Amino acid sequence: MTMATSGEVKIIGLWASSYCVRIEVALKLKGISYEYIDEDLSNKSPLLLQLNPIHKKVPVLLHNGKTIAESLIILEYIDETWPDLPALLPKDPYERALLRFWANFFDSKLSGSGRTIFITEGEEQEKEVAVLKENLNVLENGLKKDFGDKKSFCNGETPGYLEVVMGPSFFWLKILEDVSRAKLIDHKNTPFLFSWLTEFCEFGVAKDALPDQAKLVAFAKKRREMLMESSKHQ
Template sequence: MAKEEVKLFGTWSSPFSLRVTWALKLKGVEYEFIEEDLSNKSSLLLQYNSVHKKIPVLVHNGKPISESSVILEYIDETWKGHNIFPVDDPHERASARFWAKFVDDKLLPSLWNVFVTQGKEQEEASLVALENLRNIEKELEGKKYFGGEMIGFVDIILGCIANMADILDEITGLKTVEKDKLPLLSAWIENFSSAPIIKDSWPSGDRLVTKYRLYRTMFAPPKSS
């Protein structure tokens, strides 16, 4: 039987690339990681994702799959082992897709708005972000992970905040996930971050702080005196 060829085009700091890394590792799939320079994208990346020209792209036996959430579904359907989606419950699978879309469409953008604003605008953005965090925290009632006792689809989609929250807090001086306001989400961050496959995959914190400080100078308006 011919050996499978699995390649992941991404960047070391991308939370979306990290989602795919986690899923492959949870499944025990061997793969080659190809680091992309997003200021000078490779011809292969442009070939494999000619529509959006973005990372991540998973290439399995020469066939490309784009968009991190789509890639996660493909991984779960292609390889046995750790189940990323609930196996026997269509409603739970639909719910997982709903909350994953909520993370990408509402929650992460609201956190980014907090990061790139100042003053009153930042205060207003913080209230929106907190409401979004509280909405998704309700899904953790009675559970260790969003996927139950095992890391699942929503955990992987939301997973970047388990690391990024501290980094963004260090840069802004704010507190994204306060234990007294979001106790279930705080516990989830500890559980998720301490899972061996997750813990061993985090990018360098120092490098991330440096990179996101640069982002903040690029996108955040100067603080008014």
């Protein structure tokens, strides 16, 4: 893919973060070249604290000196700033609203459960696995109803906004299964969701942006041990 001339574009992120991978995939789908600055969140850089002083989190997009934070907001900024490049969101207001609704549902309902499963075990983990599976079933039925007649993706032949939001986290869910030994998502219980997101993870630029699986598993295991140990002393 030929990269577009788009001024200075930088991502301040963490290679292992699904939220940061969202931004990379979006820029790659648009064909926008960018510089990636990897953060150490255990020792946050002065640059990150300067650019995102409120939340002090990644990702942060820096475009021609302008700073944008929060992944969902960044994705919409990217789409609106480069409207002549492949669109992430459709033009129809109702379809845009549906995509935003499910993106918000995904982030608000599933992200917290994933974190809890990541740092717990036993009964506490089992309860959260049940919550996550219930929300995955809601997502399965809702997406099948709203987008089941689409071709490959909600956006048509190529991934768009909702795939970019959910796809990297789906990749993380599979890593979470390896680390926590909890069965979370499969083709039997959520066939539409599983097939759709598997296709995203195999799609050209998305596959290129996803972290190395073995490296991510090692990172996740180390991170989980650290967080679980830390929780014992709170």
